[in-house]
Amino acid sequence: MTGGDAALIDRFLEMLAAESGAAANTIAAYGSDLRLASTFLGGALATADDAALGRLGDEWRALSRASVARKSAALRRFFAFLADEGLRADDPGAALPRPGTARALPKTLSRADVDRLFAGIAERIARVPTDPNDLRLAALVELLYGSGLRASELVSLPRNAVAPDRPFIILKGKGGRERLVPISDRARAAVAAWRAHVAPDRQWLFPSGKGHLSRIRLYQILKALAADAGIPPDRVSPHVLRHAFATHLLEGGADLRALQSMLGHADIATTEIYTHVESRRLVELVNQRHPLVDVNAKRP
Template structure:
């Protein structure tokens, strides 16, 4: 792969950050600089670099501040994840990059009430006269994101007949070409069937758009617009946040961590375990806010302040 290939893929990645992830301008500029410097250091071969090349690259960062190394590593890891998601490479070598003093952030989550408001906003749109077939598409998208935890790329690229009316699951090929079985709820199958009736029979895709399928950027825009209609700040909602909600709410309902790992398609259960931290945080907040003992402890802390008799 040539340096020009690196440049083209870096540009596509930055455009995705700008349009889909809503990243700040400073973040996009910093990531762009880090990726171009890394590409130059590897002779234009960043896109095809393996673990050994990345380890050598990271060795040149030893004199840098840990915060700078963390940012560079984050930029490259996200870039390689993008390449794997988009099918530009079959593996993700990002694990070879250092993580100096990093604490993995907890994913954004939506409450069950937030999700109900999203579905209520879809129902309100579907009740309009005259009916708009694209509202059927929106319902199918949201049902599959929240009901099955699909990644955005997996969702928009579903073949037209991927969801069968008599089969409560589908088989997906996700990151690294790994196949997994994903359960499909009765609601989601009904929503997909209603939308599929509007899709041209000749279409290869369940969610066609132009000569291909719906883009991830357009999916992101649709979900954010729906959040606004539901009265939820749009920056709190994205296709990936709905995937997080699927995982978190299943875990809260007693789902087994290994089963959740399989449904999400995580190669490492450590990735899935982040949701146990989300659940623990929610429980702590609940105890502090609602439990009588939590209130008593708060009063005791106030009474113990200096100067209180």
């Protein structure tokens, strides 16, 4: 395994631990899978193309479905990480075998949980004098939950990305695809309050040192907020808030295609993962909104 692969794998595993609070055994298994794949590909896992991943899949043919599913999952998350970090222009994960295992739904939060997070933020901001870090926290959470931004998109926002007179921003996400993201009045107000504490010559909205806030630090900030709000920290992360944004919009009647556009999904099938709305509500929606309901109501 080359130094390049080794360093990137280590960075990915560090991110995995920070993002999901994965168990040490899970991280060790992912690390082993990635390093074995790197060795098989001559140290070129990070730059592997579809053909190389096809050879890797052939090598896994003798393994159990569960092992192949785990190895594929590890590599797909690794390639998604590289794409998010701008270390690859593409994500070749689709070329990896899928042995028919069901894709797990991401964690989410109830509306009551979200209310507790925002209540904790409001309590912090009410302190006198106000701590600028609390204003930063408010802006971060408002943008995560209010607009469904990815962690990498959020921390790398330019200082003036959110304009006070414009209810949207244009983001460049995975694969260089641009999308328009609505920004709520609450989020714009929170950003304006925080930006007043960011020097005009800073490049980033959430600066840190010579660069911008890291994703790992963002995870740490959110987990601390969750703990203060009485929510288990392993239940809260940037992706969980993004998923809550999608789930709660769907529960409120949002259109799936509109949600696909806001989340920046190239394939509607990816967005459909977010449709785990209660069966009861779906039945109620059909009974209340379907055109035949009016027809049946008019019949004697």
